[in-house]
Amino acid sequence: MASIILKRTGHKIPKDRCAEVVYNSIKVGYRLFDGAGDYGNEKEAGEGVGRALREGIVKREELCEAKAAAKMQLNLWGLDYFDLFLVHFPIALAYVDPKHRYPPEWWGDDRKVNIQNTPFQETWGAMEELVDEGLVKNIGVSNVAGVLLVDMLSYARLEPQVLQVELHPYLTQESLLRLAKTLGIAVTAYSSFGPQSYLELGFKGKVKPLFEQDVVVKVARAHEREPAQVLLRWATQRGIAVIPKTNTANRLLSNLTSTSFDLTEAEIATISALNIDLRLNDPADIDPRLAIFA
Template identity: 65%
Template sequence: MATVVLKRTGQKMPLVGFGLWKVTKDTCAETVFNAIKAGYRLLDGAGDYGNEKQAGEGVKKALAAGIVKREELFITSKLWNTFHAHDHVKALAKKQLSDWGLDYFDLYLVHFPISLKYVDPTHRYPPEWFGDDGKVYTQNTPLQETWKAMEELVDEGLAKNIGLSNCQGSLIIDLFRYARIEPAVLQIEHHPYLTQEPLVQLCKTFGIAVTGYSSFGPQSYVELGMAKGTSLFEHDVITSVAKSQGRSVTQILLRWATQRGIAVVPKSNNHDRLVQNLDCNTFDIPEADMKKISSLNIGLRLNDPAEIDPRLAIFA
């Protein structure tokens, strides 16, 4: 399995993982079990997805069946915005580990560089973006405080690696000024309509591995009613490359990323597509076609918190 080696720990993170975003609770356990059975070793979850208990059940079933050992899996989770205060970070990470039925995460990410007012998990979980009245309440917790608590998770063995998600260059550069443990991974929205090449280059310079989510662009948001722009599945450039390679459009979109060293975490509830996605690293796209795909960049960002509240314009 193709991997990327994480700088500080030397741990190997698979280049292709299974994403748990939008996987429904009632199917999650079986979907995770089937993904592991099909050969997936990286599972990308988050507290905000609301399905970590079910994902953990799928992992437990796979372990019990002898398909894998725990150390053969690479499990990622993320810290939600309402838990950025120092003392809330560890409490939330422990809750999430309990939900998964795990002793440690291989990777734990700050989901967004956005601090929102604390919501007690016993009151509402996952808390999402809003207070009980449907309004957004920010909280004045700096990333430096949150990151110190993230580092303590590593010290205590609750997370092997820590990282960031949805962060831009200026904040990453600032974090490097005070970080005792540098971020191992940055997870970003990444597809041919949003290539983010300067950010990817910055991460390469700093030795930060990059994971791309929403690899299929607008298609990733259809079921949420949030799709914008022309589907990459129907774009002439993508379909022509797929035809010339004898591959599916999803395999082309995933290989375009992994061929450039960027990990991907696609999700599928269809078993055949799940297997097909995992098989995206068994061929190479010609360099001329790689450039054609990259030239589709139009800066189309589909996951932008500014659309929830202008005070959350982290990509402005």
């Protein structure tokens, strides 16, 4: 496995198979598990973790969970602390009591997006308190642009340890990666496989799934690997952690061995040249007031 902070891969999987897949993932060697309040599968995922702990497959200190909620989610996971806790989006929405509705998603009871007037500095202060209370070991951010990272450093008592962003060959985010490296912030990539089907981009034409992209397929054949492994290695070889999604046993093993070969610098550059700034996860698609990447 790549020897970087939060280096081991994880995944989000369907709720009905969550416990089984988390358990099997631990069994084959996965140690980083990523989730969010939006998924609503913490209890099931915790059951998988609990089974692995009870059977002695792994010790608690060997596991790492990244979550986007706190004390209630610790209870759902059946754990005493989180290794890493992220602010999922730098967006303040009106609070929805989890006892009333969980997961809250993006909506109020009126099915509208209700924005709350809370500065990010206040949110980060609450994150720091979780560390002070021993409920979280490390804190970080997700879906944050460079301007907010720089601003955070002016007031953060505990600097963010991790930046989690959408990152794949169609969205390489080179300038943000350089900034994170300069600031000493580890980067985790989600949506590493890009679009899973053809996308129509108007005047830009159709975009192929990366699994079918000629450059990726050519590199995969040259190394006798799967396109998915090439896409993961493209990220990990540059010091980026990945959290690919799958609930298929053979894919779990295939993804886990994606660091057993190296791409050439020319291959990495060729794959990076596929960038078209294609963002698949943009809150502005929900509400134009949430255009955090504008």
